[in-house]
Amino acid sequence: MELRQLAYFVAVAEERNFTRAAEKAHVAQPGVSAQIRKLERELGQELLDRSGREVRLTEAGETVLPYARAALAAVEGARLAVDELTGLVRGHVAVGTVTSHNVDLPGLLAGFHDDHPAVEITLTEANSDQLMDELRAGLLDAAIISIGGTAPAGLDIRVVDDQPIVVAVAHDHELAIHQAVSVDTLRERPLISLPRGTGLRTRLDEACAAAGFTPRIAFEASDPGALAQLAARGLGAAILPGAFAEARADELRSIAIDRPALRGRLAFAWRTDGPSSPAGRALVARARATLGGPGSGHTRRAGR
Known part of the structure; x- marks a missing residue:
């Protein structure tokens, strides 16, 4: 499981659209889709319902989302803590x-x-x-x-x-x-x-x-x-x-x-x-x- 996979997943969950999420992450849309598919295979569950015009979270996706956000926040917090600790x-x-x-x-x-x-x-x-x-x-x-x-x-x-x-x-x-x-x-x-x-x-x-x-x-x-x-x-x-x-x-x-x-x-x-x-x-x-x-x-x- 990679941080970028979690970041792409959170972006799609918030935007409810792969294209907008890709623009937000400054990557190509196929790359976002591919990384989220890898994440889903690793977890063994589909996280996103892609059947409608608007992307929606599945039940598994609703469960994973707060953990994904917490993981990303923890990484950012660690970076800020190091910056402040070193005076940078x-x-x-x-x-x-x-x-x-x-x-x-x-x-x-x-x-x-x-x-x-x-x-x-x-x-x-x-x-x-x-x-x-x-x-x-x-x-x-x-x-x-x-x-x-x-x-x-x-x-x-x-x-x-x-x-x-x-x-x-x-x-x-x-x-x-x-x-x-x-x-x-x-x-x-x-x-x-x-x-x-x-x-x-x-x-x-x-x-x-x-x-x-x-x-x-x-x-x-x-x-x-x-x-x-x-x-x-x-x-x-x-x-x-x-x-x-x-x-x-x-x-x-x-x-x-x-x-x-x-x-x-x-x-x-x-x-x-x-x-x-x-x-x-x-x-x-x-x-x-x-x-x-x-x-x-x-x-x-x-x-x-």
């Missing part, structure tokens, strides 16, 4: 990030690449909702996301930035005379905000909903710099991270939001059960050791 980390790491932040993600990835040059690193950009979905689905190993007061379900986090969310307006705007405004002050005012799905927009929508209204979004853009420019031209009140707005004090007046105070947190996040690959786990370990943040950036789990 290779493979691929998929990282995601929100559009704009002050986290030294390039520094983290460059340091990781120096230590593990054989690992392929990919970086994608999306809003926080999409990144969290891809983390949970295993499409990403880690991501920089914007979060609320608690860790998202199914994810562990290391907070790397925590700052107030403010209203930023042109210096001649009617709100510019205020040091702070309540969320209710924003009712019916034209606001300039990041799109839905971003952490900052989620905090705004939640606060407005609690106050009994839906924010009036006059302008929406994924680039905080564009939001700042629109506000500086007097087109509305931009909702921005405090440090980002204060860095543009020559063009914008930053006004605190209270009753309730809004805060935006950035976090390095990964699945609660951890990345499946040694490379992914090595990146998370490096991030936890090197990325600083408020309160020493302690790791927090969902539900805590």
